[in-house]
Amino acid sequence: MNVKPLHPSRTRRGVTPATKFVTLIGDYGTSDFVLKRGDRLHEVTIAYECWGSLTANNDNAILIFTGLSASAHAASSEGNTEPGWWEFMIGPGKAIDTDRFFVICVNSLGGCFGSTGPESINPVTHKPYGADFPDLTIEDMAKAGHHLLNELDIDHLHAVIGPSMGGMIALAYTLQYPDECDYLISISAASRALPFTIAMRSLQREIIRCDPNWNNGFYESDKEPENGMLLARKLGLVSYRAAEEWHQRFDRARVSKDRRKGEPFEIEFEVESYLDYNAHKFVGNFDANSYLYLSRAMDWFDVADFGGSVNAGLAKIHVRKALIIGVTTDILFPIEQQKEIAEGLIKAGRNVEFVSIDSINGHDAFLVDRDHFSPVISDFFSQL
Amino acid sequence: MNVKPLHPSRTRRGVTPATKFVTLIGDYGTSDFVLKRGDRLHEVTIAYECWGSLTANNDNAILIFTGLSASAHAASSEGNTEPGWWEFMIGPGKAIDTDRFFVICVNSLGGCFGSTGPESINPVTHKPYGADFPDLTIEDMAKAGHHLLNELDIDHLHAVIGPSMGGMIALAYTLQYPDECDYLISISAASRALPFTIAMRSLQREIIRCDPNWNNGFYESDKEPENGMLLARKLGLVSYRAAEEWHQRFDRARVSKDRRKGEPFEIEFEVESYLDYNAHKFVGNFDANSYLYLSRAMDWFDVADFGGSVNAGLAKIHVRKALIIGVTTDILFPIEQQKEIAEGLIKAGRNVEFVSIDSINGHDAFLVDRDHFSPVISDFFSQL
Numbered sequence: 052m053n054v055k056p057l058h059p060s061r062t063r064r065g066v067t068p069a070t071k072f073v074t075l076i077g078d079y080g081t082s083d084f085v086l087k088r089g090d091r092l093h094e095v096t097i098a099y100e101c102w103g104s105l106t107a108n109n110d111n112a113i114l115i116f117t118g119l120s121a122s123a124h125a126a127s128s129e130g131n132t133e134p135g136w137w138e139f140m141i142g143p144g145k146a147i148d149t150d151r152f153f154v155i156c157v158n159s160l161g162g163c164f165g166s167t168g169p170e171s172i173n174p175v176t177h178k179p180y181g182a183d184f185p186d187l188t189i190e191d192m193a194k195a196g197h198h199l200l201n202e203l204d205i206d207h208l209h210a211v212i213g214p215s216m217g218g219m220i221a222l223a224y225t226l227q228y229p230d231e232c233d234y235l236i237s238i239s240a241a242s243r244a245l246p247f248t249i250a251m252r253s254l255q256r257e258i259i260r261c262d263p264n265w266n267n268g269f270y271e272s273d274k275e276p277e278n279g280m281l282l283a284r285k286l287g288l289v290s291y292r293a294a295e296e297w298h299q300r301f302d303r304a305r306v307s308k309d310r311r312k313g314e315p316f317e318i319e320f321e322v323e324s325y326l327d328y329n330a331h332k333f334v335g336n337f338d339a340n341s342y343l344y345l346s347r348a349m350d351w352f353d354v355a356d357f358g359g360s361v362n363a364g365l366a367k368i369h370v371r372k373a374l375i376i377g378v379t380t381d382i383l384f385p386i387e388q389q390k391e392i393a394e395g396l397i398k399a400g401r402n403v404e405f406v407s408i409d410s411i412n413g414h415d416a417f418l419v420d421r422d423h424f425s426p427v428i429s430d431f432f433s434q435l
Numbered sequence: 436m437n438v439k440p441l442h443p444s445r446t447r448r449g450v451t452p453a454t455k456f457v458t459l460i461g462d463y464g465t466s467d468f469v470l471k472r473g474d475r476l477h478e479v480t481i482a483y484e485c486w487g488s489l490t491a492n493n494d495n496a497i498l499i500f501t502g503l504s505a506s507a508h509a510a511s512s513e514g515n516t517e518p519g520w521w522e523f524m525i526g527p528g529k530a531i532d533t534d535r536f537f538v539i540c541v542n543s544l545g546g547c548f549g550s551t552g553p554e555s556i557n558p559v560t561h562k563p564y565g566a567d568f569p570d571l572t573i574e575d576m577a578k579a580g581h582h583l584l585n586e587l588d589i590d591h592l593h594a595v596i597g598p599s600m601g602g603m604i605a606l607a608y609t610l611q612y613p614d615e616c617d618y619l620i621s622i623s624a625a626s627r628a629l630p631f632t633i634a635m636r637s638l639q640r641e642i643i644r645c646d647p648n649w650n651n652g653f654y655e656s657d658k659e660p661e662n663g664m665l666l667a668r669k670l671g672l673v674s675y676r677a678a679e680e681w682h683q684r685f686d687r688a689r690v691s692k693d694r695r696k697g698e699p700f701e702i703e704f705e706v707e708s709y710l711d712y713n714a715h716k717f718v719g720n721f722d723a724n725s726y727l728y729l730s731r732a733m734d735w736f737d738v739a740d741f742g743g744s745v746n747a748g749l750a751k752i753h754v755r756k757a758l759i760i761g762v763t764t765d766i767l768f769p770i771e772q773q774k775e776i777a778e779g780l781i782k783a784g785r786n787v788e789f790v791s792i793d794s795i796n797g798h799d800a801f802l803v804d805r806d807h808f809s810p811v812i813s814d815f816f817s818q819l
Contacts, residue, residue, distance in 0.1 A: 182699045246685045246706035247678035253707045254669050256700050258642065261662050268699055278645050285638050286670065294631035294769070301630045303737065315566045315652055316640050316727055320734065322630035323637045343700055350704065353687065382766070385678070 064336060065122040065164035069100050069130030072165060075198040084195070090185030093174045097199045098158040098165025099123045100131075102141060103149035105205070112203075113147060113210045114196055115156040116217035116224070119345045120287075120337060122164035125156040139421040146429035152209060159220065160195035161187045161344045169268070169340030180340075182268020187344045189216070189352040193223035197231075207231050210432075214238035214417040215384065216345065219352045222368070222392070226357045229369040234435065236374045236428065238417050239381055241388045242354035242361045242395070248383050251290045252346045255283035259339050268340055276339045283342065284330040293380035293413035297322055354395075365395030372402040374431045376424075378416040379409050404431065448720060449506040449548035453484050453514030456549060459582040468579070474569030477558045481583045482542040482549025483507045484515075486525060487533035489589070496589045497531060498580055499540040500601035500608070503729045504721060506548035509540040523805040530813035536593060543604065544579035545571045545728045553652075553724035564724075566652020571728045573600070573736040577607035581615075591615050594816075598622035598801040599768065600729065603736045606752070606776070610741045613753040618819065620758045620812065622801050623765055625772045626738035626745045626779070632767050635674045636730045639667035643723050652724055660723045667726065668714040677764035677797035681706055738779075749779030756786040758815045760808075763791060765798040788815065 075095045077083045083091040100123040105112060115125055117136070126141035126149075127134055137156075141147045147154055158166040161184070169184040176183075200208070211232050213221030218240020225235050241248070262279030264270055304321040311317055318324050354364035373396050377389025386407055393405035408423045410416040417424055459479045461467045467475040484507040489496060499509055501520070510525035510533075511518055525531045525538055542550040545568070553568040560567075584592070595616050597605030602624020609619050625632070646663030648654055688705040695701055702708050741748035757780050761773025770791055777789035792807045794800040801808055 243687060245678065246681035246687070246704065247673070249687075249704050250669075250673050250681070250706050250710060253702075253704070254666065254673065254710070257669070258666055260700060261666060263647075282638065282642055282645060285634075285641070289631070289634050289638065294629065294766070297630035297634070303627060303630075303633075316644060316731060318637075320630065320633050320637070322634050326634060326638070347700060382678070 063098075063163075063165050064338070065124065065158075066098065067124070067131040067133075069128050070098050070123065070165050071100065072096050072098050073199055073202045075195065075202065084198070086185055087188040087190045087194075088186040092167060092185060095160065095167045095195060095198075096165070096171070097160065097167070097195050099155055099199060100125065100128065100135075101153065101155045102126055102128055103151070103153045105153040105203075109205050110207065110209065111151065112153045112155060112200070112205045112208050113212060114200065114208050114224070115141075115147075115154065116192065116196060116211070116213035116220035117156065117159060118215035118217055119342070119349070120333065121217075122162075123156045123158040124164075126154075136418065139425060140428065146425045146432070147212070148432065151432075155199070155203070157196050157199060159192045159216070159345065161192065161341060161348070163338035163341040166195070168338065169344060170338045181270070182340060184340065184344060187348050189219045189348050190223045190227060192220045192348070193227055196220070196224060197228055208233065210234035210236060212236040212238070213240065215240065215414065216349050218384075219349060222354060223352065225368045225370055226354070226364065229367055233371045234373070234431075235368065235370045236376070236431065237389075237392060238376045238424075239378055239384045239389070239414055240392070241352075241384045242365065242392055243352060244350050245388070248290075249350045251286065251383065252350055255286050256343050256346055258283045258286065259343060265339060268343075270339070275335070277334050280334045280337065280339050280342070281330045284333045285326045288326055288329055290383045291413060291415040293382070293411055295380065296411045296413065299411070301325065361391065362395045362398055365392065366399035368396060368399070368401065370401065372404065372435070374404045374406065374428070376406045376408060376417075376427060378413065379407060380411060381414045381416070383414045447482075447547075447549050448722070449508065449542075450482065451508070451515040451517075453512050454482050454507065454549050455484065456480050456482055457583055457586045459579065459586065468575075468582070470569055471572040471574045471578075472570040476551060476569060479544065479551045479579060479582075480549070480555070481544065481551070481579050483539055483583060484509065484512065484519075485537065485539045486510055486512055487535070487537045489537040489587075493589050494591065494593065495536050496584070496587075496592050497536045497538045497594045497596060498584065498592050498608070499525075499531075499538065500576065500580060500595070500597035500604035501540065501543060502599035502601055503726070503733070504717065505601075506546075507540045507542040508548075510538075520802065523809060524812065530809045530816070531596070532816065535816075539583070539587070541580050541583060543576045543600070543729065545576065545725060545732070547722035547725040550579070552722065553728060554722045565654070566724060568724065568728060571732050573603045573732050574607045574611060576604045576732070577611055580604070580608060581612055592617065594618035594620060596620040596622070597624065599624065599798065600733050602768075603733060606738060607736065609752045609754055610738070610748065613751055617755045618757070618815075619752065619754045620760070620815065621773075621776060622760045623762055623768045623773070623798055624776070625736075625768045626749065626776055627736060628734050629772070632674075633734045635670065635767065636734055639670050640727050640730055642667045642670065643727060649723060652727075654723070659719070661718050664718045664721065664723050664726070665714045668717045669710045672710055672713055674767045675797060675799045677766070677795055679764065680795045680797065683795070685709065745775065746779045746782055749776065750783035752780060752783070752785065754785065756788065756819070758788045758790065758812070760790045760792060760801075760811060762797065762800045763793050764795060765800070767798045
């Protein structure tokens with residue numbers, strides 16, 4: 052097992068003492084990681100965090116893939132006591148019970164929280180890859196997770212779990228390694244992106260690319276396309292939440308006069324202020340090129356690539372049971388797409404539990420709606 | 436009646452021999468048009484087109500207000516034989532029958548197709564207003580329409596009609612001049628903007644403002660914020676259509692290789708190409724500041740301003756009958772908001788016909804779904 056203490060690039064975002072790194076064994080006896088679209092990455096490092104203990108026969112591992120913007124820090128630990136992005140879900144006695152399971156969360160290949168991505172140093176040029184980072188797919192992210200497990204001597208997963216983009220990676224994982232995983236939990240994912248969602252993501256990418264600081268993907272770390280990232284993140288946030296939630300939270304409430312700057316067309320409604328506050332938290336903490344690569348990978352992903360049609364692809368998933376969760380108010384990964392996954396698996400004879408969650412929180416519900424999500428996942432594991 | 440042959444500003448977009456102009460009589464014996472928020476505009480010109488003939492007793496006039504981006508050219512005529520934006524609706528024997536009615540369509544105050552707006556020459560500085568154009572509201576646009584009717588010696592309307600922003604202006608018209616209009620047709624409008632819609636519009640405005648060419652609202656006509664307008668229009672288009680329509684039209688179809696440029700993260704899916712084509716048609720043909728002023732006016736509009744609550748406001752509308760039309764797939768002015776208008780009017784004792792149109796075309800359905808829209812409006816007028 053080839054564990055490196057420090058990642059060989061510039062100072063990494065989101066890396067704490069809890070972050071572990073492995074450099075993956077390459078393909079075909081080289082140190083190169085071969086990507087789906089044909090390019091190669093030299094010396095791929097994957098950042099991850101883990102909780103709980105592996106049993107003697109290595110049979111209690113759960114692998115979690117994340118949404119676009121999350122790091123591997125899904126839950127707190129001694130190494131990083133800050134709450135993780137899924138703090139309510141992962142821990143001793145929680146739905147994903149770390150007293151029972153060895154839980155691993157990976158920072159996706161192409162991400163910017165420790166794993167190899169566009170910000171990493173290209174070993175050929177000794178400069179960050181930038182837009183020279185090769186074409187990246189969801190399938191590559193799944194493969195990187197699989198290689199990580201190899202490094203950890205885990206040849207079989209109890210479960211793979213993923214929300215949003217992570218759900219797509221989890222689907223790709225079970226498609227690529229159909230006999231190496233018992234259970235699948237896919238949350239607000241999609242078998243393939245549909246045009247409305249492609250449009251929303253494409254527009255975010257174009258907004259970033261239109262920022263002169265993007266510089267065709269070769270920007271300095273002190274001159275990132277922050278304006279583009281701010282606007283793109285706002286558009287992302289609009290798609291992650293549900294209109295009814297904002298109606299209840301903000302209605303037409305105004306920002307008080309003392310919080311205004313007097314600029315023309317400035318922020319006036321609380322909903323605008325909410326977007327501004329949350330988007331600013333993101334800017335500077337996420338690499339713009341990572342955003343572009345991960346976002347495009349979601350547009351490209353298509354379960355039909357695995358069998359000629361979505362259902363033929365889904366039929367290649369051989370888990371013992373799948374839990375497919377969707378949210379009724381999700382406009383980005385709509386509930387119909389969750390039904391499509393569940394029905395495709397059922398048609399193929401799989402054992403499927405489909406849960407439609409009537410949450411007001413839209414696509415982001417898995418991050419915030421503990422009351423709806425925890426029992427569903429807790430019950431799934433307790434009934435196995 | 437003070438009709439000017441030419442508009443006193445730089446060459447106007449969308450002006451043809453069919454375009455008529457009036458300079459409005461001012462308020463309080465001056466030539467100033469007093470706006471709701473307190474500012475004054477000197478010598479307001481309104482561009483309009485009209486079809487059909489006024490009866491001897493001036494009782495067959497229909498006034499149409501437009502959506503954000505439309506000109507007064509709602510239908511073709513001798514002066515402009517190009518199809519108008521509502522060509523299928525307006526004409527001899529059509530739903531809005533110009534054999535029967537004298538139909539007027541106005542370019543909204545603040546617009547850029549002949550009416551006074553940010554592109555017009557500020558008579559004080561002799562330069563375009565730009566961002567010095569005063570705070571503009573939906574109520575001001577309704578008032579400009581009313582003043583136009585005064586100039587045309589029409590003191591009573593048979594009907595006022597408006598889709599989208601035009602529906603808000605039509606509501607404001609019937610609120611401000613409750614005894615001067617018999618019938619109201621409101622299409623995909625809103626009594627007030629809700630946070631999701633505010634967020635979508637606010638983000639469009641911010642995208643425009645972030646274009647360095649916007650220059651705080653003072654750009655030269657040869658250096659407009661075209662990039663910002665392109666991106667803002669794309670976002671607008673995303674909100675005007677329905678996900679299901681795009682799914683049926685584009686699914687995951689790709690743009691052929693010979694239509695690609697080889698740029699990083701370029702357009703790849705047909706839905707992206709559709710957005711790009713349609714947004715480019717808009718850029719250069721609409722003034723960015725007009726976009727900002729009209730967009731913000733929609734966020735500000737609130738029927739509750741007329742009575743303390745939406746229902747109290749709606750109760751002040753005294754038309755003989757109202758036709759309230761909404762579209763089930765509209766995410767920008769959702770069907771619930773159309774119901775709210777209809778129910779508020781019914782509570783106030785008005786005669787209301789509420790029609791929920793099950794069209795796949797989203798907010799834009801009134802522009803493209805002739806089969807659903809024409810019969811509804813035709814039947815309404817024939818049953819009066």
